[in-house]
Amino acid sequence: MINTAFLTQSPLFRNLDExxxxxxxxxxxVRSFKDQEVxxxxxxxxxxxxxVVKGSVRISKRSVTGEEALAILEPPAFFGEMALIDYSxxxxxxxxxxxxxxxxxxxxxxxxLIEAHHHLAMKLxxxxxxxxxxxxxxxxxxxxxIFTIAQWGGAGGPAPVP
Numbered sequence: 001m002i003n004t005a006f007l008t009q010s011p012l013f014r015n016l017d018e019x020x021x022x023x024x025x026x027x028x029x030v031r032s033f034k035d036q037e038v039x040x041x042x043x044x045x046x047x048x049x050x051x052v053v054k055g056s057v058r059i060s061k062r063s064v065t066g067e068e069a070l071a072i073l074e075p076p077a078f079f080g081e082m083a084l085i086d087y088s089x090x091x092x093x094x095x096x097x098x099x100x101x102x103x104x105x106x107x108x109x110x111x112x113l114i115e116a117h118h119h120l121a122m123k124l125x126x127x128x129x130x131x132x133x134x135x136x137x138x139x140x141x142x143x144x145x146i147f148t149i150a151q152w153g154g155a156g157g158p159a160p161v162p
Contacts, residue, residue: 006053006103009076012127013051020120027109033096044090046083048106051076055100060093072097081128083107 007013007021016024030053033039039050039057050057052075059071059079070092073079079094084107114121 006051006076010051010078011076011131012078012081012124015123015127016120020117020123023113023117023120024105024110027113028103028105031102031104033100033102035096035098037096039094039096039102040080040090041093042090046080046088046090046107048104048110049078049080049084050094051078051103051105053101053103056097057100057102058093058095058097060095062093067093078131081131084110084128 004021004025007016007024013021013024031050033055042061052073054075057073057077057079058069059073060067060069062068080090082088082091114124
């Protein structure tokens with residue numbers, strides 16, 4: 001049996017009241033993944049979002065040089081939320097970094113819940129915007145770090161400005 005407290009710890013669901021969290025629990029399901037098991041691949045349909053309940057998940061992109069890890073997510077992180085916004089295919093791979101338990105919320109059921117309960121929708125969308133704004137800030141900081149390193153070069157002296 002899963003401890004349902006994970007929803008109160010999730011940045012996406014912590015502002016929901018008890019009844020609203022119960023509605024999320026009803027439509028979701030716990031899924032277990034083994035170490036290194038693929039949860040989804042880049043290009044797969046975005047069919048829902050996941051909350052890490054136990055273990056960790058690696059979000060990565062494949063390149064000619066191999067796998068590039070973008071993030072390691074641990075409880076109470078969530079991922080796959082972009083499917084809520086634009087119905088686009090998955091933008092990266094998600095792989096269990098170790099044996100993990102994830103709470104999966106199907107997109108179709110979540111959208112129906114949002115359409116039926118506008119107050120819940122506002123809470124979820126506001127929380128989603130907060131998280132996405134924070135992720136964008138972090139991405140901007142990483143980009144600027146990389147840009148600065150590229151601009152000033154390594155031990156060989158300054159590199160040309162791109």
